Amino acid sequence: MTRGKHAASAAASHAPSVASAASVADAPPLVPPGRVVLSANLPSLYLELPRDCTVIQPSTGLSVAICQAPPETLLSKGITALPAVVLSGIALALSLRTYFYNQKKDRTARKQSIQDDFWLRKVVSPVSIEPFLAFIGKLCSALPAAAVAVGDVELFWTEQLSEIARFEVAFQTLSLIDKDLLSSVLIRLEYIDDKLAVYVGQLLAHLQDASKPVPDREEATRYMLASSMDLLRLIQTHQTKVLSEA
Amino acid sequence: MNAQAHVIDFETIAGPVFTGRNRGERLRQDLQLDSVDAAGTSVDVRIPEGTYAISSSFFLGLFGPSVVKAGSKKAFYERYRFKSPVFLGEVLDGYVSRALQARNLFS
Numbered sequence: 001m002t003r004g005k006h007a008a009s010a011a012a013s014h015a016p017s018v019a020s021a022a023s024v025a026d027a028p029p030l031v032p033p034g035r036v037v038l039s040a041n042l043p044s045l046y047l048e049l050p051r052d053c054t055v056i057q058p059s060t061g062l063s064v065a066i067c068q069a070p071p072e073t074l075l076s077k078g079i080t081a082l083p084a085v086v087l088s089g090i091a092l093a094l095s096l097r098t099y100f101y102n103q104k105k106d107r108t109a110r111k112q113s114i115q116d117d118f119w120l121r122k123v124v125s126p127v128s129i130e131p132f133l134a135f136i137g138k139l140c141s142a143l144p145a146a147a148v149a150v151g152d153v154e155l156f157w158t159e160q161l162s163e164i165a166r167f168e169v170a171f172q173t174l175s176l177i178d179k180d181l182l183s184s185v186l187i188r189l190e191y192i193d194d195k196l197a198v199y200v201g202q203l204l205a206h207l208q209d210a211s212k213p214v215p216d217r218e219e220a221t222r223y224m225l226a227s228s229m230d231l232l233r234l235i236q237t238h239q240t241k242v243l244s245e246a
Numbered sequence: 247m248n249a250q251a252h253v254i255d256f257e258t259i260a261g262p263v264f265t266g267r268n269r270g271e272r273l274r275q276d277l278q279l280d281s282v283d284a285a286g287t288s289v290d291v292r293i294p295e296g297t298y299a300i301s302s303s304f305f306l307g308l309f310g311p312s313v314v315k316a317g318s319k320k321a322f323y324e325r326y327r328f329k330s331p332v333f334l335g336e337v338l339d340g341y342v343s344r345a346l347q348a349r350n351l352f353s
Binding site (some may be wrong): 210 | 298302305347
């Protein structure tokens with residue numbers, strides 16, 4: 001009975017166990033499956049093998065026990081696979097993130113290319129911004145001083161008015177990009193127009209009546225340059241805004 | 247033809263340099279030019295010799311809507327009769343062209 005208990009516990013733990021020999025007077029026990037008798041002379045000396053084992057006992061006397069590995073539980077499988085699963089998840093998340101980032105980057109680049117590269121650089125800038133910069137430089141340097149004739153001042157003013165009218169038309173191309181930007185730019189153009197009118201008016205007043213004060217030429221050029229920088233800054237700010245919204 | 251024309255005398259307005267769109271628009275409101283235009287009344291605009299400069303923004307603030315309503319230079323000058331120094335007359339004519347130009351661009 002003791003032997004039976006030993007055998008049962010060995011089977012439960014899946015470890016082979018060795019039963020102690022019984023007396024010679026006992027009838028040789030039946031060899032149940034899973035047991036390997038170690039000696040023909042001592043049939044009670046045997047190995048108790050786990051249930052998953054198959055014993056092959058050829059006539060040579062050698063016994064071969066073939067045992068299947070115990071099935072892995074989900075938990076044990078999971079524990080060993082967990083690091084790989086986690087890393088795969090992180091890699092997948094990074095791949096998706098990269099995909100969406102590239103999509104967004106391409107969209108931004110496309111929008112920037114259309115607005116900036118094409119409309120601004122190839123259309124708006126050549127017809128308005130570049131000529132405007134040249135105009136302002138020329139206007140400030142050619143602004144008449146006090147020692148000129150009335151007729152020359154009047155001629156100078158009408159010429160500049162024609163130029164400003166030309167830019168009013170040229171800057172209309174900005175409406176292709178943003179109508180609000182166009183309105184803001186035209187307001188700055190009006191500031192320059194107004195300052196020019198004030199300067200010319202004061203200069204004509206002085207030329208026709210020497211008691212009237214000489215207008216401040218430096219102040220006028222500073223103001224017009226500042227207004228032109230404001231105008232350009234509006235366009236620059238708009239570009240930055242476009243990029244940040246993309 | 248209207249018997250009595252409306253008169254705008256720049257001598258009564260603080261000058262001799264007139265600038266600023268806001269200023270022009272405020273003056274237009276004060277003179278009630280929208281009503282004058284609606285009534286089709288003629289307007290005599292007197293600009294004295296002592297006027298040195300009128301900026302486009304002031305002119306367009308004051309007369310811009312009237313120019314646009316008239317639709318053409320001829321129609322505008324038929325109702326708005328300007329008396330000004332010769333030099334300024336040429337300048338103001340340029341402003342009328344710009345008002346019509348702006349109308350065409352935005353229409």
